[in-house]
Amino acid sequence: MKRYETILRVCATTAIFVGSFNAEATAAEGLRDVIDREVEAAWQREKITPSPPADDAEFLRRVYLDLAGAVPDYDETVAFLADKDPAKRAKLIDRLLDDPRYAQHQADVWDLLLFTRSPPGYDTDKREHFQTWLRKQFAENVPYDQWAGAILRADGNTVDDGPPMFYVQYKSKPEDATEAITQIFLGVQLQCARCHDHPYEPWKQVDFYGMAAFVSRLDVVTVGKAGQMNKYAIGERPSGDILFTGPAKDQQPGMKGEPIGPKFLLGDAVKEPPLPKDFKEVKFTPNQPPPAPPFSRKNELVTWVTGDSNPYFARAAANRVWAQYLGRGIVHPIDNMSPSNKPTHPELLDVLARELAGHDYDLKWYIRELVNSRTYQRSSRGGSGAELPQWFESARTRPLSAEELAESWRTVTGYAAAEKLSGKKPETSRFRPLEGGYVLRFFGKPYNGVGDFQGGLHEHLYLNNGPLGTVISSAKGSLQDALLTGSESSDAKVDRLYLSLLNRPATESEREKIAAYVAGGKPDERWREAIWAIITSSEFRFNH
Amino acid sequence: MAVIGRRTFLAGVPLGTTAALLRCSRVAAAAPNAPSSVVASSSPRQVLFIWLAGGASQFEMWDPKPGRSTGGPFRAIDTNLPGVRIGELMPKVSQRMDRLTVVRSLSTGISEHGQAADLLSTGRPKEPTVAYPELGVTLAKELSTGRGSLPDYVSIFRTSEGRRRADPGFLGAADMPVHLERSSRPENIERPSDLDAAQFSARAALRERFDRSFLADRTGRTTAEQYAAAQGRVAGMMDSVPLFDVDREPEREQARYGRSPFGRHCLLARRLLEAGVPVVKVARGFWDSHHDNFESHRELVTDYDRVFSALLDDLQERGLLERTLVMVLSEFGRTPKINKDVGRDHYAAAWSCAFAGAGMRRGMVYGKTDADGAEVVEGKMNAGDLAATIFSSVGIDPQKHYQYGVRPIPLAPETANVATALLS
């Protein structure tokens, strides 16, 4: 085991400080160019034929979903496709990065990561203040290391501030908090080491508990109420240790165990100042902000996690955000950046991590570079058939999230436009007119535990027989209304149908199919059924 | 010396039990990742999972302690197994004990509802980073024939306390059971009222044509193809509507199950098992008798006795008992101490569960508690052991792995011991 530890240290050092000369960006080159150069070099090496570049329509739908969390509407689609400006893609990217929906979408992505769809109680289902705070971080483009640090520092309370909610879900469970922190922010899975020394990774059980010691003194303190909602703060006791009793299988009742002090993962132990002689254990008083401890282990952890001296933070972030746009991580799965799980493009990952850190963790800059790359703008046509191409030779395919689906259905059917036109104040639910609980149940967890898409029978039953019909509005301003009452030619109507629903013109054969279908029955019913058939199809279900 | 010691050890202990314990330790000693071959010899192909939510009392059901201060007011009655007595509230079950397997030695540690329900229904305590699949989900996945239009797992729970959805965990939505919550019929199984059958199929055919052209040259087509293929099961599922209608059963069948929702749900479960659904779960809630425990159990166990006996007879008459494991679990049992409100509180240190049908050795009572029912004195099993034993009984290796990322996850915890004496 000792041997592995050494190897990891060497690897980490090499990766961060030596890098690869080939991958260095020249003065004139942006990060996007390095990306393309490195990815294309790998194709040469691996003898891979890439997919062609994505056409404008393919790019448009993809980038809207990836940056704004919804597809464009008919007018936006038509305008973009007609635009002759050669820089229109870059301009669209800039516009979307400044769209309020960018902040909302990013907040959705990170909120899901930090809390999952079913957090373990303790009022974590009522975390709108956390979500608002998170949205603000993206809207103001607060550097990633700063807001990640704020979550881990957990100052203030869950209502007036927000961040403490992250720890609230791990109330009295420092081991669980440790697993989550290392997995989310360091891209490392320590959970095996919780019960025994890891069989093929360098971390041992004592490494796990050394990390757990940083958060083992945290307590959730109720500091007040806002209406019906409790305000929680995170208090840190000045003393107390995790007792380590060895492997789980050797546990016996009554074992006392050895205290384990805080120690950074494969790093240094933290020297703690001794407690004063007259020290008395602190008891937190409800409705009072918990006093800061004389020495905060938690804050030591924050400084280390988000600082330069740990080899994981920047790489984990660079890899995670890369995967968000390119489908898979350069290290994949993204939260398992262990020595035995090698990157596909090691030099590129080094550059990404270094550049992200060098740009003060400016995520907007980083994302702009990613989506402006030729690599991101490949077509998803052709290719090997793999969902997440390993060499990034084709664009990935990913299912839409529950939020993206609800928003996109509303946009494409003109439900949203009709809602606006009616002048009535819309309901506030993000899932309207569908029932949020149902949308989340059927579409909220699109992946299984290993990241495989799981669209199943339930989803199809919902789409076929459930209340999806309510979103296919026929009110003034809706697509159905335009198709029924508009004076356009049949071909123009089919084009409108496709440009609205799939953000692309119809093909010749599609024009024929739809025209024949509409002619085969009552037009109002047939148009409605055609809309249904398209918005439940695979082409709509996925971002490709 | 050693021989004498062993003989002394065996004196006074039923031989079968001791042998079982010795065999358990052999299984435990095997390398944790090596597939063990401890599986039942004639494996059931279906499972009926009965979940008594809230925590049924072992004192009033499977492990009575009459005459003790912990025993409560009910008597113990003889059963058709010599020497085995159960609570007087189950006179019908008592005459069918030869078809049952009772475990009186569960010791599962957690006595808070949510956490204990997670523990018992997955075999493990809940972890934040891995959502383990519920037992029925795993059983359904393993027992699925992959044929036909019926779901692999139907879970029936109508009362609010039984309402914990069986979570597929890391296995994901494809393994999600069909939950019957708001009615006894799956949701979204009926054609929308504004479409006639011709419109419905025309619409579906149009959609299929779109899918076909989209899938033709696409990255990720395998995933998208699977997605599109699931649409093909919709029609078959919709055709199964009559299966969920227990009113189609003859009067006589309906009468013997009684009119309680639990009875109706068990009758529905039998229909589903007969039609070939691999796993069916029926939940009955409100066993959490902190107050008026004896009144509660008079009501609930009496109904349970009638329904469960009817179910056993019915399954047997139809030959289903030979291929079905019936398992009856709660999140925990109830305290030996009777509290001031004539209630019993949560108790996980010593409690019981029951099995019937195939897979487990019939007519057996496994494990033993002390005179007051406070401690397990023989055959102690934790939730992991129980899960491992259940998997073994249906012919599934409990140490079979599912791959979760880089992490191989055995179906039951690595440390779990199979109680081989229970296996048929």
Add this chain to the structure above:
Amino acid sequence: MAEATVMKPKTPEPKPTEPRWNLPASGTLYALAVDGATGCAYVGGSAGTIYACDLNAATPTLRPRMHDDAYVAALEVLRDGPQSGRLVAARYDGSLVWYDRHDGKRLRITTAHDGWIRDLCVVGDGRRLATVGHDMRVKVWEAADGKLVRSFVGHALETPQGYVSAIYAVAGSPDGRYVASADRVGEVRVWDITSGKEAARFRAAEFYTFDGEKRDRSIGGIRRLRFSPDGKRLALAGIGQITNVDGFVGPSRLEVWDWQTGKRAASLQDSHQAVLNDVLWSSDGRKLTAAGGGDGGGVLLVWDAAGKQPEQKLKFKGHAQRLARLDGGSLLLAAGFEGVQAWDERAWSMPASANATKMAS
């Protein structure tokens, strides 16, 4: 929630009260009988043991007198004639047992019901006894020789939803002519011993909770009923609509019915979350004293029989199952969880500050 149909007057929190005596026993005591002639009380319950207690002693104590394995549901002391001084016990094993209270000897044993006997009472002048049991029968017995006089059948074995029911309580009219019985679904029947016919029937439905949609449990019930001293009214004790099945959480509830007309004379409900297991009339028929326990803790309520809100609401440690008064006196006894408690009722008529003593420990 069904607020509109349930009268829920907001009353103050119960005042803590300390009993004059607290006599510990193990388990739950369900049975309590007082012999006014001798000043002796008898109690029994889950342990099967019957204890005697001399209330006139300087420090009364419970002394075990008789023992059988089955729970003791109810006890009565026979007073007049040659039977005077005999003790009758009703047990969960269905047996009705006559004891000599002096030497504890068992004089007679009768299998009175199939299943538990839930309640026993003396009828009229004490020549007869009445019992109710899980066979849903109401039986009247000659106290002298244990001969069955009547066996009334009428209460349904099952609740309307098909679950098992129970008769919890029986009471005899002061003139000895009627017995009244009450069950889980809130049905009360009054039986004429002379004619052997049912004399009245009504349903106090508020005592029964069934919520098929969410819970599917048949719970609640009238836990005790007592004739008024003039024999015209019946007081019913139990629990109102239950909001939490597991904790058996619901409001404490009494109703008074004019049984001959089948009209409800008073509906007395308090927000204290408890089941009232017993109720006593004052000798003038104007006041009701009830006690029980549950989610809100042990409670003792004194009500004007025509009033809306309790005059007294006292909190004590434990959970009372049965009440008795020493004849002519003001000593109130409550048997229940782990013992017997006794209060001097005169203390409650004093100003509030005088009886706000600390809680019993």
